[in-house]
Amino acid sequence: MENFTIQEIEDEIVSEFEMFTDWSDKYEYIIELGKKLPLIDEKYKTEVNKVQGCQSQVWLHSDLENGRLIFSADSDAIITKGLIGLLIRVLSNQKPADVANAKLDFIEKIGMKEHLSSTRANGLVSMINHMRRIAQKEANKN
Amino acid sequence: MTFDVNKIRNDFPILKQKINGKPLVYFDNAATSQKPQIVIDTLRKYYEEYNSNIHRGVHFLSAKATDRYEAARNRIKEFINADKSGEIIFTKGTTEAINLVASSYGEKFLKEGDEVIISEMEHHSNIVPWQLLRDKKKIVLKIIPVSDSGEIIFEEFEKLISKKTKFVSIVHISNSLGTINPVQEMIKVAHKHKIPVLVDGAQSVPHSQIDVRYLDCDFFAFSGHKVFGPTGIGVLYGKKEFLEKMPPYQGGGDMIKNVTFEKTTYNDLPYKFEAGTPNVAGVIGMGAAIDYINFVGMGNISAYEKELLKYATEKLTQIPELRIIGTAKRKASVISFLVGNIHPYDAGIILDQLGVAVRTGVHCTQPIIDRFKIPGTVRASFSFYNTKEEIDILEYGIKKVIKMLK
Numbered sequence: 001m002e003n004f005t006i007q008e009i010e011d012e013i014v015s016e017f018e019m020f021t022d023w024s025d026k027y028e029y030i031i032e033l034g035k036k037l038p039l040i041d042e043k044y045k046t047e048v049n050k051v052q053g054c055q056s057q058v059w060l061h062s063d064l065e066n067g068r069l070i071f072s073a074d075s076d077a078i079i080t081k082g083l084i085g086l087l088i089r090v091l092s093n094q095k096p097a098d099v100a101n102a103k104l105d106f107i108e109k110i111g112m113k114e115h116l117s118s119t120r121a122n123g124l125v126s127m128i129n130h131m132r133r134i135a136q137k138e139a140n141k142n
Numbered sequence: 143m144t145f146d147v148n149k150i151r152n153d154f155p156i157l158k159q160k161i162n163g164k165p166l167v168y169f170d171n172a173a174t175s176q177k178p179q180i181v182i183d184t185l186r187k188y189y190e191e192y193n194s195n196i197h198r199g200v201h202f203l204s205a206k207a208t209d210r211y212e213a214a215r216n217r218i219k220e221f222i223n224a225d226k227s228g229e230i231i232f233t234k235g236t237t238e239a240i241n242l243v244a245s246s247y248g249e250k251f252l253k254e255g256d257e258v259i260i261s262e263m264e265h266h267s268n269i270v271p272w273q274l275l276r277d278k279k280k281i282v283l284k285i286i287p288v289s290d291s292g293e294i295i296f297e298e299f300e301k302l303i304s305k306k307t308k309f310v311s312i313v314h315i316s317n318s319l320g321t322i323n324p325v326q327e328m329i330k331v332a333h334k335h336k337i338p339v340l341v342d343g344a345q346s347v348p349h350s351q352i353d354v355r356y357l358d359c360d361f362f363a364f365s366g367h368k369v370f371g372p373t374g375i376g377v378l379y380g381k382k383e384f385l386e387k388m389p390p391y392q393g394g395g396d397m398i399k400n401v402t403f404e405k406t407t408y409n410d411l412p413y414k415f416e417a418g419t420p421n422v423a424g425v426i427g428m429g430a431a432i433d434y435i436n437f438v439g440m441g442n443i444s445a446y447e448k449e450l451l452k453y454a455t456e457k458l459t460q461i462p463e464l465r466i467i468g469t470a471k472r473k474a475s476v477i478s479f480l481v482g483n484i485h486p487y488d489a490g491i492i493l494d495q496l497g498v499a500v501r502t503g504v505h506c507t508q509p510i511i512d513r514f515k516i517p518g519t520v521r522a523s524f525s526f527y528n529t530k531e532e533i534d535i536l537e538y539g540i541k542k543v544i545k546m547l548k
Contacts, residue, residue: 023495028546055487055503077485122487
């Protein structure tokens with residue numbers, strides 16, 4: 001399977017979102033993503049894997065396979081889960097150093113920056129930071 | 143004055159704006175209230191014309207600022223019908239006021255094994271200060287349980303009272319459920335046993351006329367920003383007999399009479415509890431907010447908000463998937479709800495897209511949310527500048543939430 005770079009996937013998502021003219025289409029798409037994606041194995045929904053969020057809970061699990069990080073995650077809020085789906089599409093199956101350095105400015109480009117505005121509200125910011133830390137740790141090993 | 147909501151709305155410049163292209167519907171009043179023009183103007187005027195440090199300057203500006211500061215104290219004293227202006231202590235807010243009492247009263251009067259009663263529906267700011275005291279002095283916290291409708295179980299409160307009970311600290315109106323607690327009856331019961339009572343009035347002062355002497359509470363705490371005043375200012379009312387015996391909460395300037403390295407004597411009330419340069423602008427701004435409330439009339443405010451609550455409750459209960467959390471007989475204009483299995487966060491995000499500002503989550507009252515075994519609620523809290531049309535927009539928004547998220 002061909003591996004797309006983080007930038008390529010981000011660009012792809014941005015162009016997908018350009019189709020939406022209305023906020024509700026955009027959110028319906030994210031909600032669909034949230035509903036569809038079986039994101040994490042139930043056995044990984046543990047206290048250890050829980051990322052602190054004040055309003056919605058987020059669980060994050062990572063594995064290293066053939067030098068690439070494989071992330072899975074979940075949330076009890078559907079919109080958060082849909083956004084997690086996008087983040088995983090971008091960051092999973094990538095090299096640790098690339099994950100650690102990812103700018104992730106697609107979130108702003110698709111108009112979802114508000115979801116990252118508070119670290120406590122939905123756990124997304126904590127989750128991204130956590131992904132970066134894991135990636136940095138792996139990258140430092142090499 | 144006769145109450146005209148459209149005229150009232152003109153006094154609040156923030157309400158004129160659009161959010162996400164739609165008129166702002168501000169239903170997060172329990173978190174903080176919006177500010178009338180007169181409060182904004184008063185703050186600007188203070189900084190433009192007489193900003194100065196108070197209580198110590200001999201010059202014109204200092205005298206003027208001191209006058210306005212003390213005049214605001216006096217108006218607040220009258221507003222809650224306290225006996226003496228020395229019983230009005232300015233704090234950062236309700237949180238600091240409760241911390242002051244837990245720390246200072248606790249230091250002086252509570253010892254190991256003494257019991258403090260709070261309720262299951264307290265805000266974290268009326269839980270954590272007592273837990274800090276518990277860890278410091280080994281006091282015991284007793285919790286009054288709450289019924290399924292979100293009301294304090296009065297008999298359980300009476301049962302909790304024992305010879306060891308030394309303090310009761312209770313919320314007047316629950317910020318997450320809207321329940322109005324029978325604080326006056328509770329105070330009567332506590333006083334029979336000579337137990338002092340603190341009332342957390344953060345949510346009651348914006349909605350109803352408070353008379354601390356009629357309530358006969360020993361302490362009463364509230365915040366300026368929830369009563370249309372600035373942030374960072376609040377009030378602790380305390381009966382003189384207690385305040386005089388309590389040690390200072392913080393040390394510094396203005397709270398002293400005489401300082402030598404050997405011995406310091408403290409200033410009189412209320413200054414003993416106001417160390418350092420206070421929030422002068424905040425106090426004067428809060429005074430303007432109280433004037434504004436008096437101008438509109440608390441009776442008008444209460445009556446109109448009651449109407450809004452009734453209208454909203456009727457509208458929202460017609461949505462079959464919607465469940466109201468907190469159905470007490472006596473409620474303030476707060477509706478906490480859940481829609482089917484939809485996560486409150488998701489509902490809040492969609493409502494925000496429609497310009498409707500609600501609060502979602504546990505509302506700093508995690509124990510009562512846990513008690514109902516829910517992840518949180520969506521909370522719409524109304525103020526006297528809200529309208530029935532806005533409630534219709536909320537209703538439309540909730541239906542949209544259901545359509546999108548079900």
